[in-house]
Amino acid sequence: MATGKKSAKPTAVKPSGKRDENFFELVYQVARQIPKGRVTSYGAIAACLGTKLSARMVGWAMNGADKTRPAVPAHRVVNRVGLLSGKHHFGKPDEMEKRLKKEGIKVKDDKVVDFAKVFWDPVKELGF
DNA sequence: CGCCTGACGAAAC
DNA sequence: GGTTTCGCCAGGC
Numbered sequence: 001m002a003t004g005k006k007s008a009k010p011t012a013v014k015p016s017g018k019r020d021e022n023f024f025e026l027v028y029q030v031a032r033q034i035p036k037g038r039v040t041s042y043g044a045i046a047a048c049l050g051t052k053l054s055a056r057m058v059g060w061a062m063n064g065a066d067k068t069r070p071a072v073p074a075h076r077v078v079n080r081v082g083l084l085s086g087k088h089h090f091g092k093p094d095e096m097e098k099r100l101k102k103e104g105i106k107v108k109d110d111k112v113v114d115f116a117k118v119f120w121d122p123v124k125e126l127g128f
Numbered sequence: 129c130g131c132c133t134g135a136c137g138a139a140a141c
Numbered sequence: 142g143g144t145t146t147c148g149c150c151a152g153g154c
Contacts (some may be wrong), residue, residue: 023151044134052137060137071145079136086135133153139144 023051027061029099031072037104038120039112041080048122055080062086075099083116 020052026049043055051057058077065072072078075096079085087096097107106113122128 043138045138051150055136055152056134057150057152060151064136074135074139077135084135089135105134131154134151137148139147141143141146 001055003120005045023049023057024061024064027058028068028072030126031062031065031074031077032048033126034069034076034120037103037114037118039076039078039082039100039118040083040120040122041082042076043080043122044119044123045077046128048126065087073099076103076105076120078112078115082112082119084112086111088107 027045030045030048042058043052044053046052046058062072062074062077065074074086075090077086084096084107087093090096097110100107100112105118112118
């Protein structure tokens with residue numbers, strides 16, 4: 001690392017700017033731990049990061065989730081009621097539901113069926 | 129530099 | 142019991 005340059009810039013919300021995305025990275029990392037067929041909530045991730053006071057930022061971090069490599073399964077992240085709040089941000093709302101169904105998660109009326117059953121708590125699973 | 133917005137959450141009304 | 146508002150934090154304009 002002579003130059004020590006980190007070109008890891010998803011250019012999500014910042015096309016041109018230096019952003020460590022420290023907060024965002026944490027969100028991505030936790031979100032990547034979500035096993036297939038499982039879902040979690042923004043607040044759960046936020047609580048895991050310690051930013052439970054601002055679950056909003058978690059969702060925001062997802063803004064560059066699909067731009068992050070490896071891509072973060074943002075489709076497995078829903079709001080606290082199991083509603084596919086971020087489906088409108090996938091470019092196509094059908095994609096999120098389709099993916100969840102494909103992974104074995106039943107989605108009805110834009111919300112996860114048996115959300116409590118497929119709910120994956122990062123704080124609990126990761127032992128936070 | 130200040131105001132607004134934003135993929136949440138929980139409480140207040 | 143549904144709707145509205147505040148709170149939180151950070152970034153965009």
